[in-house]
Amino acid sequence: MTKRLKWPIEASRGDAISGYRWQQADSNLCLDFHGNPLAARLVVFSDGNHHMALEACCQAFRQSNPDVQDIFYATTPPQVILQSVLQGGVLLGNLQLTIQPHVFISPANILDKLLDNGLMTSHRPFASSRGNVLLVKKGNPKNIHGIADLLREDVRLTLSNPLTEGASYSVYKQTLLDVAGEQGADVAAVARLIDKDSRKIVFGESIHHREVPQTLFSGRADVAMVYYHLALRYTRIFPDDFELIELESKANVYSDYHIGALHDGGEWGQNFIEFMLSDTAAGLYQQHGLSQP
Incomplete structure (x- = not known):
């Protein structure tokens, strides 16, 4: 089960x-x-x-x-x-x-x-909002600390669906691209990563603020980008399951x-x-x- x-x-x-x-x-x-x-x-x-x-x-x-x-x-x-x-x-x-x-x-x-x-x-x-952060499982088993880590072959990213949740998806996408540039990551590679046909990304279906933690919890993905306040919520109600990684970037997108x-x-x-x-x-x-x- x-x-x-x-x-x-x-x-x-x-x-x-x-x-x-x-x-x-x-x-x-x-x-x-x-x-x-x-x-x-x-x-x-x-x-x-x-x-x-x-x-x-x-x-x-x-x-x-x-x-x-x-x-x-x-x-x-x-x-x-x-x-x-x-x-x-x-x-x-x-x-x-x-x-x-x-x-x-x-x-x-x-x-x-x-x-x-x-x-x-x-x-x-x-x-x-106060911008966006990365959410990972407790203990950060994949040792993810920045946008460049999302490009590794062993890391799967989950995001809200671009068709059903365009508002949050556009915020997350822009943050990923802008912070990647600021952190010196390969922006073109990040853009390819978040393409809807990428084999390394798991898109939610319809309601990402419930789907994201479940996707990480069940092991279908290793990291998510979410609003800071959402990640804070998850770490408070599921303290044994999740932790957040702040991006500490001026390029973060606010809502x-x-x-x-x-x-x-x-x-x-x-x-x-x-x-x-x-x-x-x-x-x-x-x-x-x-x-x-």
């Missing part, structure tokens, strides 16, 4: 969530839709890589506003939640979910598409995250946006490896 990581429960209600947990990792597993859509009076759709910081903010907001009852939030790649809004829902296997968000969080270019469709009137930046209300934001949306722009939310994001823009 394939070894599987055991992810913790993630929800705005935290340990208060209860009920029979039924799942099987190879066929029925839903990690990026959080909470109770029937009880929630606030629905938030967000890109997924900063899900751990968003969870902390949802918990803090709910504790300060108990009348919200629950917050149902999705943390998928941007294209998934965007299409869910534009097409009126999403299918999770045989489960049809038609709930629509009051608040939407993603890179600016994704929210611009909601502006173009008349679903949103404005959005603002509220958080930024901004924007927030906006759909339509009028409903009863709680504008209050939640104000909270996400507050120093409290900024502090929570800082604890999880992100910063203010």
Whole structure:
């Protein structure tokens, strides 16, 4: 049987969530839709890589506003939640979910598409990444320390899929090329490495912030490039399995995250946006490896 990581429960209600947990990792597993859509009076759709910081903010907001009852939030790649809004829902296997968000969080270019469709009137930046790092198994068994090591024959790299997760893939690709140049590695060889037909690269399928650690854990790849805050999360919840390698490079690529209300934001949306722009939310994001823009 394939070894599987055991992810913790993630929800705005935290340990208060209860009920029979039924799942099987190879066929029925839903990690990026959080909470109770029937009880929630606030629905938030967000890109997924900063899900751990968003969870902390949802918990803090709910504790300060108990009348919200629950917050149902999705943390998928941007294209998934965007299409869910534009097409009126999403299918999770045989489960049809038609709930629509009051608040939407993603890179600016994704929210611009909601502006173009008349679903949103404005959005603002509220958080930024701290660049990207390399993630390896605990103990760094392949002795990987920089971009040049990725070119070795015994090293396999895993990245997000360029077709299904273009936002993160473009950030990782640009970081790999820019840092390679700064570190004196063979930039042309790195470019060939990250070509989709490379025999030394393992691309995720659809949701890299869950797939990357599992790919390393199962031995299908030796190293990944991920956002610093994602790598920090993995080393915190799976401390015996992973460690991160900082690139210490000025060529690292950073990402901004924007927030906006759909339509009028409903009863709680504008209050939640104000909270996400507050120093409290900024502090929570800082604890999880992100910063203010």
